[in-house]
Amino acid sequence: MKLADFVVPGAILPNITSTDRNGVIRDLVTALADAGELATEDVEVIAKAAIQRENQGSTGFGKGVAVPHVKHAKIPRIMAAIGRSAAGVDFAALDRSPVYTVVMLLSPPDQPEAHLQAMERIFSHLQRDQFRRFLRQAETVEAVLDLIREADEAPAG
Amino acid sequence: MPLRRGIGVSSGVVIGDALVLETEESRVPRRIVPRDQIDHEVSLADRAFESARKEVADEREQFAARAGNELADIFGFHERWLGDVKPRKEIASLIRSKHYSSAYAISVFMRKYRRRFQEMGSPFLQERAKDIQDIERRLLHHVGGETRMELASLREPVIIVAHDLTPSELVALEKTKRLLGFATDAGGTTSHTAIIAAGLGIPAVVGLENITSHVSSGDTLVIDGLHGVVVVNPDESQRSTYAAEAKHLEEVRDTLAELTELAAETRDGVRINLLGNIEFPLEIDDCINRGAEGIGLFRTEFLFLEADPLPGEEDQYRAYCDAVTAVGDRPLVIRTMDLGGDKCHRGGGWEVEKNPFLGLRSIRYSLQNLSMFRSQLRAILRASVNGDVRVMFPLISRIMELRQAKFVLSLVMEELEEEGFEFKSDIPVGVMVETPAAAICARELARETDFMSIGTNDLIQYTLAVDRTNERVAQLYSPADPSILRLIRRVVKDADRSTTSISLCGEMAGDPLFAILLVGMGLRTLSMAAGNIPRTKKIIRSISLADAIRVRKRVMSFETEREVLNYLRDETRKVWDEI
Amino acid sequence: MHDNSNSVRVEVTISNRQGLHARPVMRFVDIAMKYECEIRVHKNDLTVDGKSPMEMMLLEAVQGTVLALEAIGDGGAEALNELAELIDGKFGED
Numbered sequence: 086m087k088l089a090d091f092v093v094p095g096a097i098l099p100n101i102t103s104t105d106r107n108g109v110i111r112d113l114v115t116a117l118a119d120a121g122e123l124a125t126e127d128v129e130v131i132a133k134a135a136i137q138r139e140n141q142g143s144t145g146f147g148k149g150v151a152v153p154h155v156k157h158a159k160i161p162r163i164m165a166a167i168g169r170s171a172a173g174v175d176f177a178a179l180d181r182s183p184v185y186t187v188v189m190l191l192s193p194p195d196q197p198e199a200h201l202q203a204m205e206r207i208f209s210h211l212q213r214d215q216f217r218r219f220l221r222q223a224e225t226v227e228a229v230l231d232l233i234r235e236a237d238e239a240p241a242g
Numbered sequence: 243m244p245l246r247r248g249i250g251v252s253s254g255v256v257i258g259d260a261l262v263l264e265t266e267e268s269r270v271p272r273r274i275v276p277r278d279q280i281d282h283e284v285s286l287a288d289r290a291f292e293s294a295r296k297e298v299a300d301e302r303e304q305f306a307a308r309a310g311n312e313l314a315d316i317f318g319f320h321e322r323w324l325g326d327v328k329p330r331k332e333i334a335s336l337i338r339s340k341h342y343s344s345a346y347a348i349s350v351f352m353r354k355y356r357r358r359f360q361e362m363g364s365p366f367l368q369e370r371a372k373d374i375q376d377i378e379r380r381l382l383h384h385v386g387g388e389t390r391m392e393l394a395s396l397r398e399p400v401i402i403v404a405h406d407l408t409p410s411e412l413v414a415l416e417k418t419k420r421l422l423g424f425a426t427d428a429g430g431t432t433s434h435t436a437i438i439a440a441g442l443g444i445p446a447v448v449g450l451e452n453i454t455s456h457v458s459s460g461d462t463l464v465i466d467g468l469h470g471v472v473v474v475n476p477d478e479s480q481r482s483t484y485a486a487e488a489k490h491l492e493e494v495r496d497t498l499a500e501l502t503e504l505a506a507e508t509r510d511g512v513r514i515n516l517l518g519n520i521e522f523p524l525e526i527d528d529c530i531n532r533g534a535e536g537i538g539l540f541r542t543e544f545l546f547l548e549a550d551p552l553p554g555e556e557d558q559y560r561a562y563c564d565a566v567t568a569v570g571d572r573p574l575v576i577r578t579m580d581l582g583g584d585k586c587h588r589g590g591g592w593e594v595e596k597n598p599f600l601g602l603r604s605i606r607y608s609l610q611n612l613s614m615f616r617s618q619l620r621a622i623l624r625a626s627v628n629g630d631v632r633v634m635f636p637l638i639s640r641i642m643e644l645r646q647a648k649f650v651l652s653l654v655m656e657e658l659e660e661e662g663f664e665f666k667s668d669i670p671v672g673v674m675v676e677t678p679a680a681a682i683c684a685r686e687l688a689r690e691t692d693f694m695s696i697g698t699n700d701l702i703q704y705t706l707a708v709d710r711t712n713e714r715v716a717q718l719y720s721p722a723d724p725s726i727l728r729l730i731r732r733v734v735k736d737a738d739r740s741t742t743s744i745s746l747c748g749e750m751a752g753d754p755l756f757a758i759l760l761v762g763m764g765l766r767t768l769s770m771a772a773g774n775i776p777r778t779k780k781i782i783r784s785i786s787l788a789d790a791i792r793v794r795k796r797v798m799s800f801e802t803e804r805e806v807l808n809y810l811r812d813e814t815r816k817v818w819d820e821i
Numbered sequence: 822m823h824d825n826s827n828s829v830r831v832e833v834t835i836s837n838r839q840g841l842h843a844r845p846v847m848r849f850v851d852i853a854m855k856y857e858c859e860i861r862v863h864k865n866d867l868t869v870d871g872k873s874p875m876e877m878m879l880l881e882a883v884q885g886t887v888l889a890l891e892a893i894g895d896g897g898a899e900a901l902n903e904l905a906e907l908i909d910g911k912f913g914e915d
Binding site: 146156194197198200201202204205208209212 | 612
Binding site: 315316318319322323325326327328329355358359362373 | 847878881
């Protein structure tokens with residue numbers, strides 16, 4: 086599974102302005118709706134579910150990255166949005182540092198295996214220092230897409 | 243009388259009658275049936291063809307939908323082959339003329355057929371060998387688990403002689419309670435069959451190279467597992483010598499058995515935890531009976547190795563629950579599947595690797611086959627509510643792998659929670675330290691784990707760069723090498739400085755020669771094959787911690803494996819002269 | 822070498838790149854089975870039953886191999902026509 090299989094190019098926000106966690110999550114879900122991947126009337130319920138999931142345990146696994154995710158019946162396919170905050174957002178991360186890069190994955194409830202595969206892909210790429218650093222520095226949608234392309238071509242791991 | 247040397251893998255002596263299993267890879271024993279059973283055998287063979295053909299037809303339909311025409315064509319060919327009357331006729335005539343059992347007749351026919359291809363030698367025809375093998379495997383499978391039935395229906399106590407035995411064949415034989423011992427052409431001390439034999443305490447000599455061509459069924463054999471010797475048709479004096487030896491060993495075993503209820507504690511009161519290593523849940527009772535205080539290593543890959551189809555989440559869940567039930571409230575460390583290397587399941591999808599031990603194996607395989615990994619973790623987690631279950635990841639070579647594995651574990655937990663399954667959310671997570679990389683970075687691994695277990699078998703092979711299954715270099719493989727001892731010492735120290743607990747599993751833990759040294763190195767938990775527990779306990783109960791530390795200091799000053807071994811032998815003899 | 826007056830014979834050359842591997846054998850046998858007549862395939866001294874996939878596999882027929890097809894019994898000529906067509910058409914491969 087490649088990142089490009091589920092990252093929605095229209096839902097890459099290189100300059101997110103919301104300054105709080107819930108705001109960032111809402112922005113990303115809205116971006117997916119604007120890109121035509123979700124119905125506009127479902128944005129609120131999906132964002133709420135993602136926030137609720139985040140409240141149960143932070144997905145900020147450290148080093149300035151968070152991977153909020155949620156499964157919901159209103160989500161038609163596996164999709165991801167990427168947000169970058171220059172100022173940093175408090176995600177109650179494990180290492181308590183602010184989060185600069187948010188990769189958010191939305192999955193339909195009936196594809197747990199694909200959800201897990203996509204999450205694992207996101208996680209293992211974000212574990213690589215270089216990918217993480219470049220993503221944090223990417224100021225345009227094109228720059229982010231380039232990084233994703235490169236990551237998909239690189240050998241697994 | 244002829245004396246044959248191989249590798250002793252389980253220290254016992256036994257005298258008995260040989261039963262030679264066919265040396266072909268199908269391992270179908272030659273069996274002659276009574277005249278009145280011939281019609282029955284012919285119809286068994288016919289039915290095997292028919293049900294194999296139906297199975298292929300079903301698979302073809304599935305594949306046509308999933309994988310396109312090419313694979314469907316291959317199955318289509320198999321289907322027609324199995325529908326062909328010619329092979330059926332030839333097999334029937336073998337049964338009628340030679341009174342072979344259906345399984346044996348099939349294997350004889352297929353062997354002859356295969357040989358014709360081998361003789362052709364054209365490379366494009368070699369491809370066919372695979373097809374033919376596949377067809378044969380199917381037929382033998384459908385001839386009604388009969389190959390296994392035959393193994394399971396031993397009537398008299400025997401010594402099995404075979405080219406090789408698979409772990410599951412060994413377990414099936416053991417279950418008959420009529421297996422005295424075995425001798426094989428193939429194998430080494432760390433082959434999995436050898437490990438299980440040692441665990442079950444079955445006298446065995448492996449790596450004999452050509453024992454199958456020197457023994458006939460009905461010969462009398464002596465198996466001396468301690469010295470790695472097989473005597474074929476012993477004379478009177480050999481017979482009485484070995485009989486005396488067997489009797490003596492039995493007495494030692496009885497003495498050791500008296501220790502079962504006692505703690506593994508040094509003379510000055512240092513408790514050592516002795517745990518068992520298992521491949522199948524059915525081995526747990528044996529471990530407990532011999533004094534194990536839990537299971538320190540459940541090698542789950544054995545659930546996959548010979549399973550066809552592969553076990554799914556529910557099958558595994560049942561196996562893990564069986565294990566939990568057998569182990570009671572004692573700890574049960576479940577190691578996730580250590581597949582690849584020399585352990586490839588039959589599910590296929592294995593690519594030929596130039597160097598499989600450095601290839602896609604173990605945790606690497608799991609992380610690239612997430613759907614299998616996921617179902618295993620789900621099954622382990624679900625079984626975890628019933629006891630003291632812990633999960634351990636094998637062959638970690640970098641911290642990233644540990645983090646990835648833990649991340650997948652956390653996702654699986656999330657999933658189970660969403661589905662309303664119960665599980666132990668604080669299940670202890672550990673790693674095997676079995677690559678030099680992990681040993682060197684043990685301090686970092688310790689920070690992110692609840693426990694670590696040193697896996698000496700792989701650690702030795704990777705550190706010394708010796709393929710433990712290659713008989714030509716196997717003698718270079720030694721736990722006593724100073725490099726290994728230093729690595730172990732280092733890992734134990736790093737673990738002691740952290741909150742992570744440390745144990746050692748692998749053959750070295752159960753080798754009586756190393757018991758004093760390992761205690762001296764600071765290890766307090768050793769996990770080993772059930773058969774090794776009593777004597778290890780005996781040694782531990784005979785020493786003091788001060789003795790052990792003195793031995794360790796001396797050993798760490800040696801430069802060669804030889805010095806280490808000689809010294810340890812002397813020291814061990816002082817407390818236990820049965821070594 | 823055979824005195825059966827009912828017998829017809831034709832020579833063919835295997836021309837597909839991969840030769841007589843599993844799929845071509847399957848196609849061949851499927852056609853042969855449609856006919857009542859006996860089908861034999863000769864290659865040098867080796868003769869196999871054209872309706873038996875097991876035996877057909879034993880023909881070491883790579884690209885360029887010349888085979889003699891023989892049909893004995895009803896519909897023989899028609900059978901050989903169809904089989905020769907299959908082989909000349911490279912089994913629909915290449």
